[in-house]
Amino acid sequence: MRRIKNRKSNNFDPFTDLLFNILLGFTFLFFITILFINPISKLGNINLKAEYIITVDWEDNLQDDVDLWVQDPNGEIVSYLKKDAGWLHLDRDDQGVINDKVIINGKEVIYPINREVVTLRGIIPGEYIINLYLYDNKSMKPVNAKIIIEKVNPSLKLVFFKDVILQQKDTELTIARFHLDSSGDFTVGTSQKETLTPYELKGY
Numbered sequence: 119m120r121r122i123k124n125r126k127s128n129n130f131d132p133f134t135d136l137l138f139n140i141l142l143g144f145t146f147l148f149f150i151t152i153l154f155i156n157p158i159s160k161l162g163n164i165n166l167k168a169e170y171i172i173t174v175d176w177e178d179n180l181q182d183d184v185d186l187w188v189q190d191p192n193g194e195i196v197s198y199l200k201k202d203a204g205w206l207h208l209d210r211d212d213q214g215v216i217n218d219k220v221i222i223n224g225k226e227v228i229y230p231i232n233r234e235v236v237t238l239r240g241i242i243p244g245e246y247i248i249n250l251y252l253y254d255n256k257s258m259k260p261v262n263a264k265i266i267i268e269k270v271n272p273s274l275k276l277v278f279f280k281d282v283i284l285q286q287k288d289t290e291l292t293i294a295r296f297h298l299d300s301s302g303d304f305t306v307g308t309s310q311k312e313t314l315t316p317y318e319l320k321g322y
């Protein structure tokens with residue numbers, strides 16, 4: 119009897135071994151897949167921190183200071199005066215070339231780009247208003263600026279662009295109004311003027 123039992127068990131061995139090897143193979147492939155997928159998803163997460171990116175660029179090397187002002191549907195306004203407002207964030211106040219100088223190995227290096235960037239970190243449904251203000255006009259010439267809006271998710275997509283001219287110091291223009299719905303979809307609206315800066319109220 120013992121021999122028969124042994125033979126029976128011997129008959130099952132190759133099948134069990136095969137199952138085990140297949141399982142081992144799948145487990146190995148699974149871990150290899152995880153290893154390859156993980157770095158990509160981590161890179162993706164960096165971009166996922168923003169839903170929309172609003173960028174204004176004006177001519178390189180100018181000393182002129184353009185300011186980006188954005189209001190969200192709750193009335194929160196982001197600008198150089200308040201760089202975090204609700205889910206809006208301004209990366210920096212670019213003041214032309216004034217704050218573009220850095221010292222590298224004892225030498226002054228100028229990064230001549232003129233750009234301000236506001237990111238929307240989350241979706242609040244409703245109307246957003248984008249204004250530009252020419253705070254300083256040392257060139258004494260009209261300043262050409264370009265506004266773009268990019269939707270970040272699920273992949274980066276340009277949804278709006280406009281070229282504008284700021285004629286003189288203290289010009290404030292409403293560049294665009296746009297709507298986001300609850301799923302984050304973008305619709306451009308009018309550019310009816312709305313003042314977002316507090317300068318007139320506070321007598322600047």
Ligand SMILES: [Ca+2]
Pocket residue numbers: 183184185186198211212213214234253
């Ligand atoms: Ca500025």
Ligand SMILES: [Ca+2]
Pocket residue numbers: 212213214215216217218229230231232233
């Ligand atoms: Ca600059």
